[in-house]
Amino acid sequence: MxxxxxxxxxxxxxxxxxxxxxxxxxVPGLVIFLGLSQHHAEATSLLAIVPVAIVGAYRHDxxxxxxxxxxxxxGVLSLAxxxxxxxxxNALSGAFLRxxxxxxxxxxxxxxxxxxxxxxxxxxTPDRKT
Amino acid sequence: MxxxxxxxxxxxxxxMAIGTLAGLFSGLFGVGGGSVIVPLLVLxxxxxxxxxTATSLAAIIFIASFAAATQGLYGNVNVLDAxxxxxxxxxxxxxxxxxxxxxxTRSIALMFAVVLLASAIELVLR
Numbered sequence: 001m002x003x004x005x006x007x008x009x010x011x012x013x014x015x016x017x018x019x020x021x022x023x024x025x026x027v028p029g030l031v032i033f034l035g036l037s038q039h040h041a042e043a044t045s046l047l048a049i050v051p052v053a054i055v056g057a058y059r060h061d062x063x064x065x066x067x068x069x070x071x072x073x074x075g076v077l078s079l080a081x082x083x084x085x086x087x088x089x090n091a092l093s094g095a096f097l098r099x100x101x102x103x104x105x106x107x108x109x110x111x112x113x114x115x116x117x118x119x120x121x122x123x124x125t126p127d128r129k130t
Numbered sequence: 131m132x133x134x135x136x137x138x139x140x141x142x143x144x145x146m147a148i149g150t151l152a153g154l155f156s157g158l159f160g161v162g163g164g165s166v167i168v169p170l171l172v173l174x175x176x177x178x179x180x181x182x183t184a185t186s187l188a189a190i191i192f193i194a195s196f197a198a199a200t201q202g203l204y205g206n207v208n209v210l211d212a213x214x215x216x217x218x219x220x221x222x223x224x225x226x227x228x229x230x231x232x233x234x235t236r237s238i239a240l241m242f243a244v245v246l247l248a249s250a251i252e253l254v255l256r
Contacts, residue, residue, distance in 0.1 A: 004214035011215070012222020017230050018239055022219055023161030023188075028249040031256070040208055042160025043201030046194045047212035048219060049162050054221045055189040058197065059227070060184030068183045070145055070175075073166070074185075075145040075192025078153035082193055085157020086200040102250040104159055109243040109250070113163070116239040120216065 003033045012052065024053050024108050025027040027101060042089060144174050152183065157197040162190040 007029035015022045023045045030041035060066050089097060148170045152163035167186035171177040177185070201207050 001214060004211050005218045008215035008218035009222045011229075012219035013165070013226040013229070014206070014222075014228040015219070016226020016228075017224035017233070017235055018226075018242060020200035021164045022223075023159070026215055026219075027160050029254055030215075030251055034211065035248060036208065036211070037222065038216075039206050043179075043198065043204070043206035044208045044212045044215070045160040046198035046201060047207050047209065049194040050198065051178070052192060052219050052223055053162060053187050055190060055196060057184065059189040060187060063184075065181050065184035066188045067177075067181060069187065070171075071185045072192070073142060073145045073187040074147075074149035074152070078149035078154070078156075078163075078193045079196050081153025081155075082157045083153075083197040083200045085154040085196050086138055087157075087160075088154070089158045089160075090204050091208075092175035093159040098253050098256065099161055102253040104161075105246045105250040106252075108165065109246040110247070112239045112243040115234045116243075123138035125234075 004030075008048065015052065020106060020108060020112065022049050024105060028105065031098070038094040038101065040088065042097070042101075043086075065091065131199070133174070141175070148174070153193050153196065155201065156190075156193050159200075160197075162186075163193055164190060 007026060011022045011029065014020060014025060025036075026045035026048050027041045027109035029039060030036040030044055034041075036044065057066055057071075061068075092100075148167060151170070152166045155161070155166045157164035157235060164183070164186045166181045167189060168179065171182040171185060198207060198212075
């Protein structure tokens with residue numbers, strides 16, 4: 001229980017600081033520290049992301065940065081894709097999915113390094129001034 | 131540019147394509163999909179990065195909810211763990227955003243990249 005709270009808090013701080021989504025932290029945290037299977041970790045991460053996205057969107061919306069109609073269109077029209085992605089994940093083995101996720105983490109790490117080295121302030125871009 | 135004009139069919143199609151791709155990515159990996167949505171909004175609809183990030187977060191509310199609900203049908207969602215992570219994460223994001231105004235985030239980004247790489251190795255070796 002404490003482990004989950006620590007994962008959430010740490011993941012949230014990093015997400016707020018660096019503009020990296022929570023999921024890329026929640027999933028490995030759930031697998032490594034709480035021993036969840038890759039499938040359960042991904043599913044649980046998705047639900048944990050919802051409140052984070054709600055608060056994040058609300059904060060940005062106060063500054064008028066959210067194009068609401070576009071967001072709703074994209075969101076509603078994502079249903080087929082989201083269902084397909086979940087079906088695909090469940091059709092794959094846990095080991096394969098875990099390795100694919102590890103590859104995703106390497107890409108996110110490379111993006112972070114790239115952004116950090118490009119300009120000292122570039123790593124702050126996504127959430128700047130909000 | 132006409133295709134991307136407000137309310138035009140071309141624009142709707144692009145938003146639909148971005149939503150579908152982001153949904154696939156989110157459902158497959160259990161992440162929000164912002165890393166797919168933000169660059170696509172910038173490249174295909176001329177968004178600036180901040181508006182793209184903000185709009186992507188709002189879209190992710192729907193995307194992650196749909197994907198989580200579908201995962202629920204497979205019996206994969208640990209609701210208690212999700213609450214124990216999601217609620218402190220909200221506090222964490224607010225704290226992180228506040229710290230961001232005061233800290234030089236460059237070295238933090240590099241350290242975090244190392245943590246990500248180490249975790250990726252840990253996952254593969256499991």
